Amino acid sequence: MTVGTGEAAASGAEGNGRAVGDGDAVVVDGLRKRFGSGPDAVTAVDGVSLRVERGSVVGLLGPNGAGKTTLIKCVLGMVLPDEGSVELLGTDVASDPRAAYGRVDAMLEGARNDYWRLTVRENLRYFTTIGGVDPDSVADRHDRLLRRLGLADRADTPVRELSRGMKQKVSLASVLAGGAEVVFLDEPTLGLDVESSRTLQRELRRLAEEEDLTVVLSSHDMDVIETVCDRVVIVSDGRVVADDTVDRLLRTDAVSAVRVTSPDLDADLVDAVGDRFEVTDVDPLDEGARIEVAVDGAGLYDLFAFLRSREVRLHGVRTVEPDLEDVFVSLTGIEDGGGGDGGSDSAGHESDSAGDEPDRGPRTRRGADR
Numbered sequence: 001m002t003v004g005t006g007e008a009a010a011s012g013a014e015g016n017g018r019a020v021g022d023g024d025a026v027v028v029d030g031l032r033k034r035f036g037s038g039p040d041a042v043t044a045v046d047g048v049s050l051r052v053e054r055g056s057v058v059g060l061l062g063p064n065g066a067g068k069t070t071l072i073k074c075v076l077g078m079v080l081p082d083e084g085s086v087e088l089l090g091t092d093v094a095s096d097p098r099a100a101y102g103r104v105d106a107m108l109e110g111a112r113n114d115y116w117r118l119t120v121r122e123n124l125r126y127f128t129t130i131g132g133v134d135p136d137s138v139a140d141r142h143d144r145l146l147r148r149l150g151l152a153d154r155a156d157t158p159v160r161e162l163s164r165g166m167k168q169k170v171s172l173a174s175v176l177a178g179g180a181e182v183v184f185l186d187e188p189t190l191g192l193d194v195e196s197s198r199t200l201q202r203e204l205r206r207l208a209e210e211e212d213l214t215v216v217l218s219s220h221d222m223d224v225i226e227t228v229c230d231r232v233v234i235v236s237d238g239r240v241v242a243d244d245t246v247d248r249l250l251r252t253d254a255v256s257a258v259r260v261t262s263p264d265l266d267a268d269l270v271d272a273v274g275d276r277f278e279v280t281d282v283d284p285l286d287e288g289a290r291i292e293v294a295v296d297g298a299g300l301y302d303l304f305a306f307l308r309s310r311e312v313r314l315h316g317v318r319t320v321e322p323d324l325e326d327v328f329v330s331l332t333g334i335e336d337g338g339g340g341d342g343g344s345d346s347a348g349h350e351s352d353s354a355g356d357e358p359d360r361g362p363r364t365r366r367g368a369d370r
């Protein structure tokens, strides 16, 4: 098992408006990374500071190109930042990378974590060993992981014979196998079916709550983020535009909506409503329509006064609570959760099958690549 106490991180400092104690597993301060130079230069990470408490699950959310991957790679030392500092479990990565990364592991998007010729269990043992831990000493942990991730009956199957979703689960199990205290997971549920995704989310929550695992995960899947994360950091154009608990983010999104169903809502009336209020959705029915109108508290009275003045009969009225997607859109101005086409899903994983060399996180890295 990976062990270590880790010194208190930057005690006494303030970050993102909350008090900082010695419970921070990740402290990023003023991180900046620019690619290229001159007019074509891209500032991928533009002065990011954030803190991740030990034992918490933090989601990194942002549209395509927002800088999430570059940020994670800077934190992991795979990309050299131009400015800023990173502490992992109280150790500055620049001054003592070996100690800082010793208790950290990662699964990056598209990275091959596994030796496909080895069995599932052999992979877990292998990655535990290269993490400096005797695999026999954590055999129970491996059994538990295999059971909880639904891999127990495939434990002795070579990874190459597994389905894509199963391989993804093996990759995750490999990351979690050695007992790292902090893990970075880039799109961990991509390519998983609903049941496997839920299993994984449950396991991540359990590991955080019962074993104090710190998880930083990036995902375009708002449901995953909303379900599994304690905090959400939203990144846009290389900057942090929100950093708060899921609950508070949902509460602070000022705009909520009301959904009104009426047989009297014909096209003219819907236009008339739209002239005065922000109609966000129109669903024509056989008779009338169902419309969604973005209103705050006071606007609600105005809306109903208007509908009453037009003698609109109300067959249904429902308030629509904002979800994380709404918060995301209002902060970044980008629809569709920023997922785009989901470009690099774990199909990339599959196409790597020709080789058998894994591409791993900090533990197997041979230094920064840029």
Ligand SMILES: Nc1ncnc2c1ncn2[C@@H]1O[C@H](COP(=O)(O)OP(=O)(O)OP(=O)(O)O)[C@@H](O)[C@H]1O
Pocket: 035, 036, 042, 043, 044, 062, 063, 064, 065, 066, 067, 068, 069, 070, 071
């Ligand atoms: N090696 C590189 N050279 C030049 N530009 C890069 C490099 N890596 C990333 N960028 C640019 O930096 C910006 C941030 O990219 P990054 O991959 O970090 O975003 P992301 O939020 O992870 O996006 P996605 O959600 O699509 O994975 C983009 O404009 C990207 O084109």
